[in-house]
Amino acid sequence: MKVTKFGGSSLASATQLCKVLDIIKADYERRFVVVSAPGKRTAEDTKVTDALIKYYQNYKAGNDVTADQEWIIERYRAIIEELSLGSAILDKIAKAIKDLATLPIDNNRFLYDTFLAAGEDNNAKLIAEFFSQNDVPAQYIHPKEAGIIVSSEPGNARILPSSYDKLENLREYNDVLVIPGFFGVTVDDEICTFSRGGSDITGSIVAAGVKADLYENFTDVNGIFAAHPGVIDNPHSIPELTYKEMRELAYAGFSVLHDEALIPAYRGKVPLVIKNTNNPDHPGTKIVIEHTGKDIPVIGIAGDDHFVSINMSKYLMNREVGFGRKVLQILEDLNIRFEHMPTGIDDMSIVLRDRELTPIKEQEIITQLTRKLEVDHIDIQHDLSIIMIVGENMKSQVGVMSTATKALSDNHINLTMISQGSSEVSIMFVINSEDEKKAVRALYDAFFK
The missing domain is CATH 3.30.2130.10 (VC0802-like)
Incomplete structure (x- = not known):
């Protein structure tokens, strides 16, 4: 049983989503899919999350938000039409985006988090529909329904220990479950996000909760390199490292993986592998509790x-x-x-x-x-x-x-x-x-x- 998380670059376009579909079809053990919001298609493009931040700022300032809404909806429409998913899912997403502008502004600590979470939430609905129409029985599941209950700390939510009991019940589903990353729900039913890059955290939490055999984190690189590629020309990739080693490297500047994402998987003793959506046959980098390979002094x-x-x-x-x-x-x-x-x-x-x-x-x-x-x-x-x-x-x-x-x-x-x-x-x-x-x-x- 595997939990598979895809980052924004892996979900930026219809072409990328087709790669994701092939990855899920290639392994029936990939039963839990955690998704980010659509990322950049090109270097000059805008992430959906950044567009939602602009939408929030204009809404809170009392400005006209029609252009912001249309840009975000159009981004999803482009993917939906290219994949021929029909108008029903687009209507559902468009309504969710527009409904953000009906939320109360005054004394609403969770307004910003609710806007940001919409990127992941609506993308999960789209991807579940895409899977279902392409021979992968799939179901969108909201973090509240999944059992991701978090502390009331906007922008820095922490999973409550009691959540893990409910998360284990997800094992009973037969369909592939598509879960939006980056946020959970408080006991008072408010949307509350993890720190930036928090879809990694969601994947790690789900992996620990369902007692997965492996947590796969798909991104746009072939794993973790021994040094930063911007400093070292063509550094070699690391086939295996321990959670302790990854924590040290993440602290000192390795940004492939959100360092807080290590905690739930580490405590749940779930091995983690970082792989490339654009090169899924590459073994990537596996993060384990203890080394299984040869004794290399410096990794x-x-x-x-x-x-x-x-x-x-x-x-x-x-x-x-x-x-x-x-x-x-x-x-x-x-x-x-x-x-x-x-x-x-x-x-x-x-x-x-x-x-x-x-x-x-x-x-x-x-x-x-x-x-x-x-x-x-x-x-x-x-x-x-x-x-x-x-x-x-x-x-x-x-x-x-x-x-x-x-x-x-x-x-x-x-x-x-x-x-x-x-x-x-x-x-x-x-x-x-x-x-x-x-x-x-x-x-x-x-x-x-």
Whole structure:
């Protein structure tokens, strides 16, 4: 039993939907299909989700929304007519799009989410109809009916644990179930979306709920590469990696998969495979609990920028009880999240994303650390990047750190700091952002060439 999710690029046109139909027909175990809204057909095109955002903005501002409605309906009409699905499904979708402009605006926390969710919801209706008319008995099922009940957090919904019991009942259906991604329903019957890219989350939730044997995530690439193709020319694809490794790579800039989508599938012990709708015979990248293949020490290299480091030193810091707690309390009081905290006996650095800091917060941190904790020195370093080399088997291999630091040294890249977690899944290097791409290339050459 498989749960199969298709992204926006896989559903952008009638041509793409025909590929999706062939993929579902090729494997009778693909019984649950989670869909995104139609994506871009060309680089200059507009996603349906972006058109819905514009529609929402005009509706809330009291502007005429006729053009917005017609553009979105026309997008679905083009697909429906090319697939010869008839007018009934188009009428149903057109009514749903127009009905959005009848929703209350004042004191409606969920209005924006309801507009955004319409892209996935109406696409699921269209795809279920397309399957049914092409020898795949299929049924559209709304997240409420499926049992995807979520917290009342607009734009950041969380699945409620009680949902999984109801989701398991979906196993009893005989038809292929087409489920819109990206949103669930609150206990008060309000539409509430997951964070952006949340169709991945829906697929993962359904896979865990129905206890699937595999969660397939179809996109427009042949799986996950060992480094970013925009930095490395033709990097090799990774056949298999663990959930821990994927989490590390997603954190450091690999955007193929929404990192929150890993959680339900990981907890449900459901393996996940990333495949290409345009090349479905390619094996893709499988994400598993534990490696089944050969022991490769480093499976991927990732880089991400826009980091800041708060560096402080105080003589005999290690003898002062509660010093670290007091530093973190200052950040908490300013509603600042930190990412990493390398320390020495008299030194401490707090690494965080630069969006967490404003000039006012930055000055407040300096003031409080100086006055309350009486640090001897403090400086805040901007324009930093984090480079991560990732692999669960690094801990059983000698010389990984030596190879990495030599590669960086040979390319005249200065290290601001180095950190390795207790799990030894990754090694993190903090460098100046101007050296990020050069560092990724140097490390890729060292480990993969």
